[in-house]
Amino acid sequence: MCxxxxxxxxxxxxxxxCRYCRQRRRRAAPEGQRLTEGRICAVQGLCWASLGKMLTxxxxxxxxxxxxxxxxxVVSARTYADFTNEATFEIKKCDTFKLxxxxxxxxVMTRDEGLQYYRTMQTMRRMELxxxxxxxxxxxxxxxxxYDGQEACAVGIEAAINLSDHLITAYxxxxxxxxxxxxxxxIMAELTGRRGGIAKGKGGSMHMYCKHFYGGNGIVGAxxxxxxxxxxxxxxxxxxxxxxxxxxxxxxxxxxIFETYNMAALWKLPVIFIxxxxxxxxxxxxxxAAASTDYFKRGEFIPGVRVDGMDVLCVREASRFAxxxxxxxxGPILMELQTYRYHGHSMSDPGVSYRxxxxxxxxxxxxxxxxxxxDRMLSNNMxxxxxxxxxxxxxxxxxxxxAQFATTDPEPPLEDxxxxxxxxxxxxxxxxxxxxxxxxxxx
Amino acid sequence: MxxxxxxxxxxxxxxxxxxxxxxxPNRSDxxxxxxxxxxxxxRSSDWSKSRRFPTGLAHSPxxxxxxxxxxxxxxxxxxxKAVSALGQREFHRSAPAAAQVTVRDAxxxxxxxxxxxxxxxxxxxxxxxxxxxxxxxxRGLWKKYGDKRIIDTPISEMGFAGIAVGAAMAGLRPICEFxxxxxSMQAIxxxxxxxxxxxxxxxxxxxVPIVFRGPNGASAxxxxxxxxxxxxxxxxxxxxxxxxxxxSEDAKGLLKSSIRDDNPVVFLENELLYGVPFEMSEEAxxxxxxxxxxxxxxxxAGSHITLVSHSRYVGHCLDAAAVLAKEGIECEVINLRTxxxxxxxxxxxxxxxxxxxxxxxxxxxxxxxxxxxxxxIMEGSAFNYLDSxxxxxxxxxxxxPYAKILEDHSLPQIKDIIFSLHNLVLIIVRNGNYSFxxxxxxxxxxxxxxxxxxx
Numbered sequence: 001m002c003x004x005x006x007x008x009x010x011x012x013x014x015x016x017x018c019r020y021c022r023q024r025r026r027r028a029a030p031e032g033q034r035l036t037e038g039r040i041c042a043v044q045g046l047c048w049a050s051l052g053k054m055l056t057x058x059x060x061x062x063x064x065x066x067x068x069x070x071x072x073x074v075v076s077a078r079t080y081a082d083f084t085n086e087a088t089f090e091i092k093k094c095d096t097f098k099l100x101x102x103x104x105x106x107x108v109m110t111r112d113e114g115l116q117y118y119r120t121m122q123t124m125r126r127m128e129l130x131x132x133x134x135x136x137x138x139x140x141x142x143x144x145x146x147y148d149g150q151e152a153c154a155v156g157i158e159a160a161i162n163l164s165d166h167l168i169t170a171y172x173x174x175x176x177x178x179x180x181x182x183x184x185x186x187i188m189a190e191l192t193g194r195r196g197g198i199a200k201g202k203g204g205s206m207h208m209y210c211k212h213f214y215g216g217n218g219i220v221g222a223x224x225x226x227x228x229x230x231x232x233x234x235x236x237x238x239x240x241x242x243x244x245x246x247x248x249x250x251x252x253x254x255x256x257i258f259e260t261y262n263m264a265a266l267w268k269l270p271v272i273f274i275x276x277x278x279x280x281x282x283x284x285x286x287x288x289a290a291a292s293t294d295y296f297k298r299g300e301f302i303p304g305v306r307v308d309g310m311d312v313l314c315v316r317e318a319s320r321f322a323x324x325x326x327x328x329x330x331g332p333i334l335m336e337l338q339t340y341r342y343h344g345h346s347m348s349d350p351g352v353s354y355r356x357x358x359x360x361x362x363x364x365x366x367x368x369x370x371x372x373x374x375d376r377m378l379s380n381n382m383x384x385x386x387x388x389x390x391x392x393x394x395x396x397x398x399x400x401x402x403a404q405f406a407t408t409d410p411e412p413p414l415e416d417x418x419x420x421x422x423x424x425x426x427x428x429x430x431x432x433x434x435x436x437x438x439x440x441x442x443x
Numbered sequence: 444m445x446x447x448x449x450x451x452x453x454x455x456x457x458x459x460x461x462x463x464x465x466x467x468p469n470r471s472d473x474x475x476x477x478x479x480x481x482x483x484x485x486r487s488s489d490w491s492k493s494r495r496f497p498t499g500l501a502h503s504p505x506x507x508x509x510x511x512x513x514x515x516x517x518x519x520x521x522x523x524k525a526v527s528a529l530g531q532r533e534f535h536r537s538a539p540a541a542a543q544v545t546v547r548d549a550x551x552x553x554x555x556x557x558x559x560x561x562x563x564x565x566x567x568x569x570x571x572x573x574x575x576x577x578x579x580x581x582r583g584l585w586k587k588y589g590d591k592r593i594i595d596t597p598i599s600e601m602g603f604a605g606i607a608v609g610a611a612m613a614g615l616r617p618i619c620e621f622x623x624x625x626x627s628m629q630a631i632x633x634x635x636x637x638x639x640x641x642x643x644x645x646x647x648x649x650x651v652p653i654v655f656r657g658p659n660g661a662s663a664x665x666x667x668x669x670x671x672x673x674x675x676x677x678x679x680x681x682x683x684x685x686x687x688x689x690x691s692e693d694a695k696g697l698l699k700s701s702i703r704d705d706n707p708v709v710f711l712e713n714e715l716l717y718g719v720p721f722e723m724s725e726e727a728x729x730x731x732x733x734x735x736x737x738x739x740x741x742x743x744a745g746s747h748i749t750l751v752s753h754s755r756y757v758g759h760c761l762d763a764a765a766v767l768a769k770e771g772i773e774c775e776v777i778n779l780r781t782x783x784x785x786x787x788x789x790x791x792x793x794x795x796x797x798x799x800x801x802x803x804x805x806x807x808x809x810x811x812x813x814x815x816x817x818x819x820i821m822e823g824s825a826f827n828y829l830d831s832x833x834x835x836x837x838x839x840x841x842x843x844p845y846a847k848i849l850e851d852h853s854l855p856q857i858k859d860i861i862f863s864l865h866n867l868v869l870i871i872v873r874n875g876n877y878s879f880x881x882x883x884x885x886x887x888x889x890x891x892x893x894x895x896x897x898x
Contacts, residue, residue: 199644202643214612214613215644217637225603225605229609229612233613420643423650423705443647
């Protein structure tokens with residue numbers, strides 16, 4: 001790499017652009033200043049991400065040329081800052097039920113993937129903690145079920161499926177709304193009930209929707225038949241999409257879930273049932289609620305996998321395995337993710353009357369998903385402490401901006417009160433609180 | 444004797460020789476009624492607006508009343524068969540190239556045409572495929588469209604209703620059949636919380652184009668758990684459209700509109716009407732015949748009293764109207780067709796014309812369809828045109844019994860509709876002379892003739 005050109009500078013814009021990715025970046029000084037993400041090298045004219053990409057491409061080409069078998073080879077390519085691009089990790093073996101083989105125990109994670117998972121999980125964590133703060137300030141009201149501690153589940157699942165697949169979950173949905181394409185700004189504005197919210201302030205915490213994400217459902221267990229229905233639509237339309245249908249350990253005892261297992265298995269629907277077992281259904285621990293706490297075996301005629309839900313790579317690998325199973329037309333599969341939530345059931349629950357603070361602390365110190373990923377990346381020289389700190393700072397800023405927007409955005413206009421009752425309907429009149437108030441409703 | 448006084452209804456023809464009238468208890472009220480030209484602006488104002496006195500045919504009233512009493516006795520004794528026999532009477536006007544089509548066949552045609560028209564439409568429910576439908580409504584559809592589009596489900600209402608709603612969310616257009624709407628109670632959470640509310644909660648992002656259909660209300664001898672009318676339950680909820688057809692034309696047109704609608708529709712059929720043939724015009728038999736949801740139909744025009752009903756009881760209203768027409772009381776019968784959104788404008792227009800309203804339904808009285816109509820009329824502009832309180836004729840407020848005699852008496856019969864007029868005072872015009880008679884005297888032959896024969 002012998003470029004010695006200065007980075008392209010468009011005079012009229014007074015900005016520096018990377019020669020490879022054409023993104024606008026801040027300029028790093030030619031000597032002395034460390035090239036970090038977001039900056040552009042004054043000498044090479046390339047930004048951090050581009051350097052990484054170029055080197056990944058080169059290493060891929062080299063790897064393709066070389067004779068390689070399976071996941072055993074570890075190829076490291078030197079980047080500008082001398083990080084490992086890729087590493088193999090050993091993950092916990094998953095218990096299986098009615099399956100000959102389970103997900104792989106040796107997984108490969110690239111640096112980019114790691115950074116992306118880290119950023120996503122950190123964003124989700126910060127977003128939930130911010131929501132906690134806003135709730136205590138009474139800016140968010142009503143229900144607020146927080147997802148911190150369970151980030152690895154959402155990120156791992158999303159890493160294994162495409163955006164064209166479908167996902168539906170219960171009320172602890174902020175994390176999934178984010179991974180499915182919602183922005184933090186819109187999610188927080190929805191929590192505070194503003195017009196900039198993802199559902200224009202009409203849904204709230206439990207009713208957030210985006211493309212191929214069907215909420216956010218308040219009735220425990222009701223989302224499971226809905227998920228199977230989405231899978232039926234996928235099978236009917238003949239696209240090779242699948243539906244990931246999540247529910248909790250509390251919901252796992254709902255009758256309609258067993259009805260759904262029956263029909264999904266009968267009709268071989270491409271649905272992955274995922275039980276996020278966080279140990280407590282509201283305030284009832286799993287031992288006190290279920291005669292059988294092996295939730296992955298509850299499908300009886302549906303094969304099941306029990307997965308460590310605090311390890312993002314474990315979740316990703318198991319989800320990939322499940323997605324392959326579904327897409328091959330073998331029918332539904334069940335996954336139990338053993339995870340933990342740090343907050344109580346919702347913001348009105350301190351979360352310590354049915355479990356001890358020591359337990360929460362123990363999980364936080366030993367199995368926190370973000371810490372686990374961070375340790376992995378640092379110990380394998382896939383990232384530096386400063387880099388991760390920089391990501392933290394950026395995430396914090398993003399959340400602050402979103403919270404600022406969520407608190408300052410105006411509430412929905414009163415004219416919007418009766419809108420969206422129907423879809424594609426001519427305008428109609430809706431009775432107000434008294435016979436003389438006739439409100440207008442448009443679709 | 445009367446709960447109120449001063450309310451009158453006008454009768455057009457010679458009925459009886461002038462009767463000795465019995466003055467109402469409050470003589471002063473009665474006096475305010477007696478003016479040659481009766482004019483009415485509001486109920487409390489003076490009666491100065493003139494009224495048209497339509498003339499009718501003169502015929503021997505006594506002979507007619509005997510004939511009517513006999514025929515009425517026949518109706519009520521033969522029960523269901525009488526209704527179907529009446530279905531073929533001349534007041535259903537026939538058009539050229541019309542055909543007699545049962546409601547079952549009309550529904551079948553509607554589903555067949557919509558399945559053919561749109562690839563995304565499919566039917567699921569218990570016994571809809573290989574059994575040809577529990578009530579044979581979906582006969583032949585499985586043979587034509589196959590397993591992919593006509594899906595037999597296990598007996599899991601909550602499960603398959605949820606699956607249908609999920610499929611609707613993902614872009615298909617399911618028709619979810621409940622064997623009867625009594626079983627929909629198992630799945631009512633999916634209908635209300637997952638289907639009806641979703642468009643609003645998502646601010647229009649997520650539509651749910653689904654039709655829930657099935658027989659609703661009382662059948663014959665199926666007892667309490669299988670005879671409930673759910674019109675009021677579903678019509679209570681915003682986000683749903685609730686449709687209740689009566690004849691074949693209604694059934695076909697409304698089902699097609701419901702399937703083409705992008706919103707959740709609850710389609711309440713009636714099991715007893717499935718086998719009843721009705722005239723269907725040439726136009727109604729065409730492939731694109733739809734009836735707009737939210738519009739009522741005036742089945743029979745009249746000027747003295749309005750009868751509003753939905754589903755099976757429209758037939759009862761028409762029969763009662765035929766009976767009363769012999770006495771010269773012209774009833775206007777409105778077939779609601781849609782319960783939600785209700786076409787209150789049609790009812791109001793009719794009430795402004797006739798000044799009296801009777802609602803007829805098969806469901807329970809408390810918080811029912813009739814109660815809603817009463818409230819809406821009272822709140823609206825038609826209230827000032829009412830000459831008497833609205834009467835609700837409903838099912839008896841009990842779980843449905845099994846024994847035939849008890850069952851017959853727990854649902855509205857034609858005599859109950861006729862009886863709803865008994866409070867009224869009729870002005871009879873003859874040669875410019877006015878006579879008054881309590882309607883009770885007029886209709887009591889019909890009521891007496893139909894006294895049950897208790898062995």
